[in-house]
Amino acid sequence: MNKNNNTLMDNHFPKGDTFEINRHPLYWVATLNSTYVQAMEKRLKPIGLDITRWRVAMILKAHGSLNISQISKLAVSRLPTTTKIIQRMEKENLIRSIPDENDGRVNVISLTSYGHEVLIESLERTQRFFSHLFENVTEDEIKTVNRILRKLVDNIVE
Numbered sequence: 001m002n003k004n005n006n007t008l009m010d011n012h013f014p015k016g017d018t019f020e021i022n023r024h025p026l027y028w029v030a031t032l033n034s035t036y037v038q039a040m041e042k043r044l045k046p047i048g049l050d051i052t053r054w055r056v057a058m059i060l061k062a063h064g065s066l067n068i069s070q071i072s073k074l075a076v077s078r079l080p081t082t083t084k085i086i087q088r089m090e091k092e093n094l095i096r097s098i099p100d101e102n103d104g105r106v107n108v109i110s111l112t113s114y115g116h117e118v119l120i121e122s123l124e125r126t127q128r129f130f131s132h133l134f135e136n137v138t139e140d141e142i143k144t145v146n147r148i149l150r151k152l153v154d155n156i157v158e
Helices: 003-012 025-047 051-063 068-074 079-091 113-133 139-157
Strands: 095-099 107-111
Touching: 025 051, 025 113, 051 068, 051 079, 051 095, 051 107, 051 113, 068 079, 068 107, 079 095, 107 113
Parallel strands: none
Antiparallel strands: 095 107
């Protein structure tokens, strides 16, 4: 192992001799995620959404109709959890679930018109938050963060 890797191990990894939690990238990923979820929940709760239903609605907005497995994968959620969310959203008339034309064993999920309305309202409620969140962050910085996070995910999945 070269000197650069030793420094990386010592400074940023829990087993390192000079490790400090605030230098560990995953500490900041976890902190960002937790803080983000809390901030979003505060903005979504008044319109009857939570972060999981909002995520599913955003996925359906971006992709149109999908089956539960596809939603689960894109939401980075376990299939049973996604199924429960979908069932809850269907009862709330946010989404509709119909049998796939090609495979009746699979249901295709899409937003209802009411689901679209709620999603539009949620986007209006969160727009200022997202603008503030990315204030003073450049396009290049966003691309760099995304590239690094994708590398980390790929390294975990390998």
